[in-house]
Amino acid sequence: MDCGPKKIYHKHDFDSRAFLETYCSDKPDMAFAEDSLKFPMTNCHYVFSSGFVKGDVLIDLSVGSLIHHLYSVCDIFKDIIILKLNEKCNMETSKWKDTRTGAFNWTHASAHATKLEGRSAQTQDKDEQLKTAISHVISCDFDNENITYPVVLPLADCVTCVGIMEAISKDEDDYMGNLEKISKLLRPGGHLILVGLLNASYLMVGEEKFHVFEFDEIFMKNALRKLGFVADYCAVQRKSNASSLSDYKAMMFISACKAK
Template sequence: MDCEPKKFYHEHDFDSRHYLETYYSDKPDMVFAEDSLKFPMVNSHYVFSSGFVKGDVLIDISSGSFIHHLYLACDVFKDIIILKVNEKCNMETSRWKDSRTGAYSWEHASAHAAKLEGKSSQIQDKDEQLKAAISHVISCDFENENITHPVVLPIADCVTSGMILDVISKDEDDYMRNLEKISKLLRPGGHMILAALLNASYFTVGGERFHIFKCDESFVKNALTKLGFVIDYCAVQRRRDDSKLTDYKAALYISACKTKQVN
């Protein structure tokens, strides 16, 4: 099964809306809610409400066009910049931010964020707050040393990344190069927050199988440590769903402080 050829998220055609509906929706038959929605949101609530992750600028670079984890960040960070390596995902995210016709509804995620913060009556306010905090949605390319070339971004106080390293990295060396490029977006003393799937090799969208770089918790921690990060929070949740659409074994959420500048 694992020998079957797989597509790459950033190189091949990718149905961004189908991806959201399959893995992040509130549909009754969407079986990934515990791992893909609730797990990162609960941990984001803890990290961002704890006070040890703070600043002005947050840069998010995640796979697909999901934004649910950012609902918990917009109380802390007033300037959020979203980067996308896939143009369709860029367009999907921008459509939601600008409240355009046909935009994907994240009401279920904003409701969960409001509940976590004890503000269940302020769902609409939470949605508008996040949209107001997002200043830019920008395309990026990991083939460039500066992934947003020719745009030069402000150095971030926090970088959040959900699954992007998993889906664009082909092997361990590729993962390290990509992680280093993301790290350069972050100031020393700032925090990198990674959400990842462990021991996975594929995920399925619209009947097409896409690549995931297979790694475990130790690999991710060692990769961060090699680049000068100190891990200050880590949570792992064993897979809760039963589906053949993807083969991950657990979900990982990790926060690490950057102690030195990458050359």
């Protein structure tokens, strides 16, 4: 392991393919299947199939080139916009969307999504449905007040964020500032879905150690409350593996409505 200074996700070179192979692949020895794959997918399926999160426009802002949590939303939202802070992650996501040679294979995730829905035979259809629903994959920058400047996006009915907040935030103030910018992407009454690592300080990607802002469940809920969100669903799962590639203690999924 690299014992030097931690790298920052959106400031340094982030190997998006190595991240996917380590934390999201279908390899038999992949230690993170329960946490990084099944946990967000199962909870997304529950929230979106329950019917209280609806709309037309969904904006996703997640770490790396993750898309597996979006299989549960493509039945609901006709316009999915994916934002990326890292050009390699942008390219990796676009390669999958456009079915280009060498794209990461998400078949195992789409198979799990259709299994959750009770229609396991329709895996390929689910894959194509999500690709069709994704209208744009664009770059963003949290140094700007409007993170998609010069592009002005329509206010979203839902914003999904998997693993991004702890990757880009240096400390509590930075987290609050980043969360406020994400909140501005949402219409009043819209829903924010956050999936994050609890009590983590680093994440290994290849041989590189990346910074993770360390926070707990109480901090996360208080941050949402301070910005006018009302949590309506929360799930926490303790780390299910002994891997030292990250020191997180648990995974957290929270759905919150923007009250104002």
